[in-house]
Amino acid sequence: MPNQNPLFPAFLKLENLRVLLVGGGNVGLEKLTAILRNSPETAVTIISITFLSELREVASRHPRIQLIERGWLETDLDAADIVFAATDDPALHRTIKAAARQRRLLVNVADTPALCDFYLSSVVVKGQLKVAVSTNGKSPTVGKRLRAVLEDTLPEELDEVLEQMTIIRNRLAGDFANKVKSLNAVTAELAGGKAYESPATKRWRRVATGSLLAVGAFVVSRLVRRPE
Numbered sequence: 001m002p003n004q005n006p007l008f009p010a011f012l013k014l015e016n017l018r019v020l021l022v023g024g025g026n027v028g029l030e031k032l033t034a035i036l037r038n039s040p041e042t043a044v045t046i047i048s049i050t051f052l053s054e055l056r057e058v059a060s061r062h063p064r065i066q067l068i069e070r071g072w073l074e075t076d077l078d079a080a081d082i083v084f085a086a087t088d089d090p091a092l093h094r095t096i097k098a099a100a101r102q103r104r105l106l107v108n109v110a111d112t113p114a115l116c117d118f119y120l121s122s123v124v125v126k127g128q129l130k131v132a133v134s135t136n137g138k139s140p141t142v143g144k145r146l147r148a149v150l151e152d153t154l155p156e157e158l159d160e161v162l163e164q165m166t167i168i169r170n171r172l173a174g175d176f177a178n179k180v181k182s183l184n185a186v187t188a189e190l191a192g193g194k195a196y197e198s199p200a201t202k203r204w205r206r207v208a209t210g211s212l213l214a215v216g217a218f219v220v221s222r223l224v225r226r227p228e
């Protein structure tokens with residue numbers, strides 16, 4: 001299959017960057033939560049005319065969050081490395097995007113994929129392991145479902161595997177190629193297994209082939225139908 005998702009995946013050390021978040025409402029709180037869940041030490045400056053009380057509460061627990069209660073000014077970009085726009089003003093979002101573009105800052109604009117330089121993802125965490133899912137903006141809901149599936153199916157032991165592998169990795173002698181060979185040998189079992197389709201795989205296949213979608217369409221048609 002050709003590459004249908006040209007997004008470049010990377011894991012940012014957000015704690016090393018100065019984040020500007022514009023908008024302190026529901027969507028602003030969602031963005032802030034996503035940032036702090038992953039990178040709790042991040043310095044975030046939040047500019048907003050009003051702030052949700054829940055957001056104020058989160059901010060009070062994080063010394064590196066600064067709340068500034070006023071409208072956005074272009075000079076706010078001076079101290080930013082990366083920008084999240086999450087207000088209820090689409091015209092403002094376009095202005096922020098244009099100003100950020102001039103300064104070569106990367107921007108995520110809530111609800112407007114066309115204005116985004118990067119997207120957030122659904123994130124699965126098992127200890128040190130982190131899996132990020134992108135649907136190329138096609139269906140964040142499928143991303144969310146896939147996260148739940150991965151959370152259930154990835155074993156808790158994975159974190160221990162990573163710890164053990166780090167120890168082995170640090171003890172291995174020899175050149176790079178030999179190390180890779182040894183590490184591949186130790187972990188061969190993880191990638192092995194004969195062709196087997198789990199019940200979860202079967203369910204995803206049923207959605208893809210439409211049989212579950214038919215059921216879904218039926219359920220939705222029942223939901224939207226007004227009582228006679």
Ligand SMILES: C[C@@]1(CC(=O)O)c2cc3[nH]c(cc4nc(cc5[nH]c(cc(n2)[C@H]1CCC(=O)O)[C@@](C)(CC(=O)O)[C@@H]5CCC(=O)O)C(CC(=O)O)=C4CCC(=O)O)c(CCC(=O)O)c3CC(=O)O
Nearest residue numbers: 034111113119120121122134135136137140141143144147
């Ligand atoms: C492009 C992107 C840009 C970005 O926001 O970064 C974007 C855009 C939009 N989201 C919309 C709606 C919803 N977003 C969610 C949820 C999440 N959305 C996230 C990411 C992204 N959302 C980026 C692409 C990610 C990808 O490539 O898959 C997640 C993964 C990460 C996060 O936000 O932290 C998080 C799940 C986290 C988790 O739980 O695992 C839900 C479901 C829910 O909330 O339960 C809904 C409602 C149901 C639905 O629409 O599917 C709308 C329409 C708004 C409207 O209708 O007005 C747009 C705009 C548009 O599509 O035009």
Ligand SMILES: NC(=O)C1=CN([C@@H]2O[C@H](COP(=O)(O)OP(=O)(O)OC[C@H]3O[C@@H](n4cnc5c(N)ncnc54)[C@H](O)[C@@H]3O)[C@@H](O)[C@H]2O)C=CC1
Nearest residue numbers: 023024025026027028047048049050051071072087088089
């Ligand atoms: N709440 C949700 O889950 C969803 C919201 N949306 C859309 O996303 C947008 C934002 O939604 P919410 O966060 O719920 O709205 P909200 O009204 O809770 O928050 C908007 C925030 O932007 C701030 N703001 C407005 N103008 C500003 C300016 N010039 N400078 C700085 N801050 C400014 C406001 O003070 C407010 O805190 C809306 O357009 C909404 O339709 C779309 C889908 C879901």
